[in-house]
Amino acid sequence: MRIFALAVLVFLFAACGTTGKIPPENVSPLLDTSEGMKMYDFQLIYGKNNVEGWLLVNRNKSGNQRFILTSHIGMSLFDLEGTSDEYRILYVVDFLDRERALDLLWSDFSILFSPQILKKTNFEINENGNIRMLETGHGPLKTLITAKDYEGGFPKTIQIDHPRLRLSVLIKQPDNVEGSLLY
Numbered sequence: 001m002r003i004f005a006l007a008v009l010v011f012l013f014a015a016c017g018t019t020g021k022i023p024p025e026n027v028s029p030l031l032d033t034s035e036g037m038k039m040y041d042f043q044l045i046y047g048k049n050n051v052e053g054w055l056l057v058n059r060n061k062s063g064n065q066r067f068i069l070t071s072h073i074g075m076s077l078f079d080l081e082g083t084s085d086e087y088r089i090l091y092v093v094d095f096l097d098r099e100r101a102l103d104l105l106w107s108d109f110s111i112l113f114s115p116q117i118l119k120k121t122n123f124e125i126n127e128n129g130n131i132r133m134l135e136t137g138h139g140p141l142k143t144l145i146t147a148k149d150y151e152g153g154f155p156k157t158i159q160i161d162h163p164r165l166r167l168s169v170l171i172k173q174p175d176n177v178e179g180s181l182l183y
Contacts, residue, residue, distance in 0.1 A: 027115045027116050027123060027131060028115075028130070028131075028153065029112065029113050029114060029115065029154075030111075030112045030113075030115065030131060030145070030147050030154065030155055030158055031057055031112045031113055031154065031158075032057075032154050033059050033113060035059070036058070037056055037057070037058045038056070038057045038058070039054055039055070039056055039057075039174065040054065040055045040056075040057065040171045040172060040173055040174070041054065041055075041170075041171070041172040041173075041174050042054060042055035042069060042169070042170070042171055043169070043170040044167075044168070044169050044170075045167070045168045045169075045170075046165075046166065046167050046168075047166050051069075051077070052071070052072065053069055053070050053071040053072055053077060054069070054070050054072070055067060055068070055069050055171060056068040056069075056070070059113070063083065064081050064082055064083060065081065065082065065083065065084075065109065065110065065113050066079070066080070066081040067079075067080050067081075067105075067106075067109050068080075075093075076091055076093070077092070077093045077096055078091060078092040078093065078096055078102070078105075079091040079092070080092075080102065080105075080106060080109075082106070083110075084110040084113070084114050084117045087102075087106045089102065104162070104165075104167075105169075107143075108143065108145075108160050108169065111134070111136070111143070111145065112145075112158065112171075115131060115134060121134060121135070121136040122134070122135045122136070126150075128150065130147070130150050130153070130155070131145075131147050131155075132146070132147060132148070133145070133146050133147070134146075134147075139164060140162075140164045140165060141162075142162065142163060142164060143160065143161070143162055144159075144160070144161045144162075144163065145158065145159070145160050145161075146158070146159040146161075147159075151173075154173075155173075156172060156173040157170070157171075157172050157173070158170070158171040158172075159171075
């Protein structure tokens with residue numbers, strides 16, 4: 001009976017994912033880094049405020065990441081470009097033009113392109129070797145990233161939470177982009 005209970009316990013822990021199963025340098029990105037523009041549904045929740053729209057993601061030939069957030073009616077909210085170390089603002093709407101807010105968003109987006117950039121990061125990996133959960137930082141800068149619904153090596157849903165800041169970002173791959181503004 002003890003052996004059976006132990007076997008069930010081991011099975012449950014293995015099924016829920018393991019922390020640090022693969023080295024951080026071998027972790028694959030959470031956002032598609034192939035060429036071309038990618039479109040995601042985007043929702044940012046801060047306290048009682050809510051911003052929704054489309055997040056357009058691209059990596060150019062020089063390796064710079066670019067993130068463009070537009071509202072559902074097509075108004076650009078921000079356009080940021082850079083590397084994991086630094087970024088530049090190509091455009092930002094007045095109510096989002098806060099250095100600390102943009103720094104935090106850029107840091108979150110950079111982690112999605114390159115999860116291994118942060119040295120002190122805890123990973124939970126699913127049975128296919130994909131990131132299920134990523135945790136970094138502590139205190140107000142603690143970041144929890146949850147990825148699920150993998151398809152083609154990338155998650156369809158990414159949740160970024162900053163618990164102490166009461167800030168949450170949801171990025172979802174739309175089911176059908178045929179009717180989007182890009183085509």
